[in-house]
Amino acid sequence: MGELLTLFLSTVLINNIILSQFLGMCPFMGVSKNRSSALGMGFAVLFVIVGSSIITYFLYHGVLVTFGLEYLQLITFILVIACFVQFTELFLKKFSPSLYKSLGIFLPLITTNCAVLAVALENITKKYTIVETLVNSVGVSVGFMLVLYIFSTIRERLDMNTKTPKAFLGNPLALITAGLMALAFGGLAGLI
Amino acid sequence: MENKKPNFLQSLILENPVFVLYLGICSILGVSTSLDNALGMSLLVFVVLLFSNIIVSLLRKITPNEIRIPVYIVIIATLVSVAEMFIKAYATSLYTSMGAFISLVVVNCIILGRAEACASKNNVLTSIKDACVMGAGYAVAIFSLSAIRQFLAEGGLSLSNPLNLATIFKFTVLPEEFAIGLFSKPVGAFITFGILAAVFAAYKQGYEAKQAAAAKKAKEAK
Amino acid sequence: MQAIGLVLVLGGLGSVYALLYYLNKNTPKPEGCEEIESSCSGCHITSCGHHPSHNE
Numbered sequence: 001m002g003e004l005l006t007l008f009l010s011t012v013l014i015n016n017i018i019l020s021q022f023l024g025m026c027p028f029m030g031v032s033k034n035r036s037s038a039l040g041m042g043f044a045v046l047f048v049i050v051g052s053s054i055i056t057y058f059l060y061h062g063v064l065v066t067f068g069l070e071y072l073q074l075i076t077f078i079l080v081i082a083c084f085v086q087f088t089e090l091f092l093k094k095f096s097p098s099l100y101k102s103l104g105i106f107l108p109l110i111t112t113n114c115a116v117l118a119v120a121l122e123n124i125t126k127k128y129t130i131v132e133t134l135v136n137s138v139g140v141s142v143g144f145m146l147v148l149y150i151f152s153t154i155r156e157r158l159d160m161n162t163k164t165p166k167a168f169l170g171n172p173l174a175l176i177t178a179g180l181m182a183l184a185f186g187g188l189a190g191l192i
Numbered sequence: 193m194e195n196k197k198p199n200f201l202q203s204l205i206l207e208n209p210v211f212v213l214y215l216g217i218c219s220i221l222g223v224s225t226s227l228d229n230a231l232g233m234s235l236l237v238f239v240v241l242l243f244s245n246i247i248v249s250l251l252r253k254i255t256p257n258e259i260r261i262p263v264y265i266v267i268i269a270t271l272v273s274v275a276e277m278f279i280k281a282y283a284t285s286l287y288t289s290m291g292a293f294i295s296l297v298v299v300n301c302i303i304l305g306r307a308e309a310c311a312s313k314n315n316v317l318t319s320i321k322d323a324c325v326m327g328a329g330y331a332v333a334i335f336s337l338s339a340i341r342q343f344l345a346e347g348g349l350s351l352s353n354p355l356n357l358a359t360i361f362k363f364t365v366l367p368e369e370f371a372i373g374l375f376s377k378p379v380g381a382f383i384t385f386g387i388l389a390a391v392f393a394a395y396k397q398g399y400e401a402k403q404a405a406a407a408k409k410a411k412e413a414k
Numbered sequence: 415m416q417a418i419g420l421v422l423v424l425g426g427l428g429s430v431y432a433l434l435y436y437l438n439k440n441t442p443k444p445e446g447c448e449e450i451e452s453s454c455s456g457c458h459i460t461s462c463g464h465h466p467s468h469n470e
Contacts (some may be wrong), residue, residue: 019378020378021222022217022218022221022222022378022381023218023222023296024218025217025218025221026214026215026217026218026301029214029217030214063419063423064423067415067416067418067419067420067423068415068416068419069416069419069420069423071273071277072273072420072423072424074269074272074273074276074295074298075266075269075270075273075424076423076424076427078265078266078269078298078299079262079265079266079424079427079428079431080427082261082262082265082431083427083430083431083434086431086434086435086438087434089438090434090437090438090441093438093441093443094441100443104443112299112301112304113299114218114219114296114299117295117296117298117299118292118296121292121295122292125292165390166394166397167390167391167393167394167397168386168390168393170393171214171386171389172386172387172389172390172393173386173390174386175382175383175385175386175389176382176383176386176387178382178386179378179379179380179381179382179383179386180379182377182378182379182382183379186377186378186379258432258435258436258439259431259432259435262428262431262435266424266428
């Protein structure tokens, strides 16, 4: 139990998926402009990462290993992620239109998100058990959502400053802010 | 159109896929700690981009429109799997230093975006030219970021041949005490990237101001 | 043995994707959801399904 908690804390705070492993940056630039879309993106990513991690885990250990096809893992994992995203969109359209309204636009963007594929591959290379896979996936998504939310709250006010040089407005300043956040989160490494 | 189209060097800066369109940021930030990594990553991205553009362009008449995105993804994933095996066999030092980012070239927004936007609609020659331009833009971005980070973090630059680890050049300018180790950490990556992005944005704004002034002059002359 | 596995896995996943994509395309968006794409302005990620370049 203690090990699982350490794993969870390290994926959320210390090896944070955005601020230390640099994965999942593309939506970080585009979606983090206001708080509600950041939360929506975070929940969509949570669902896709957890679901696809479980499916790819069973696919790898059940099918690819028995057939001796480990070299296909990249192709099969990305196909599984694409299928899962299509399935999620279909499910939300039919059964929960309100959720589709808030999360729907982010789903196709998550297919090519580095973070989802990276978590699926990490669960295999680090040889996690199914429980550790679950904790890792949830931890990564919670870390992603946390950073995205904090960043969106900062970004809402960032461009209001009139003294910023014109070249820095928008994304460059956002990136420097992300650097300062990375510095802050780096200090949490002493937690473990 | 009164405005001149930018030449190759100008379009490398004005339409740079990394610093202007913000595509493929994950791999650049993670890998740009040294010039060796920059060389390996830019070669990998260029080769995968070139071959995927060629294959997608050759197959463009027979891929059904509905499932074209997963078809492109499978093509790119196959190319990346093959490239990963090559790197693991022939350039093992690169494999250990780039780590998981080699596999993540599959979801690099540049490669899929160019396959979707350019290679699926044009013939092979145009696709090759586009791959060269985008690959050159990516290389400029990653080399500049890695050079700055490595210079500030280690006090000098070094480059070695990935295939046999022979050093091509290595020099140290700043003494050990002045090297800022922070630049090899995530903080340095973000801040350097932000400043470089601002430099590119400043160039773009200057260029657009010049274009607007030239257009205004042309209109007043009429 | 490996060849059968290869065909099964890739063919199976491909057909699952084709089926899901077909079902997804034919399911209409719920009411009130047609306007949500306007918040995606300025995004250069053309591989996203909602990008305006796909609506030809």
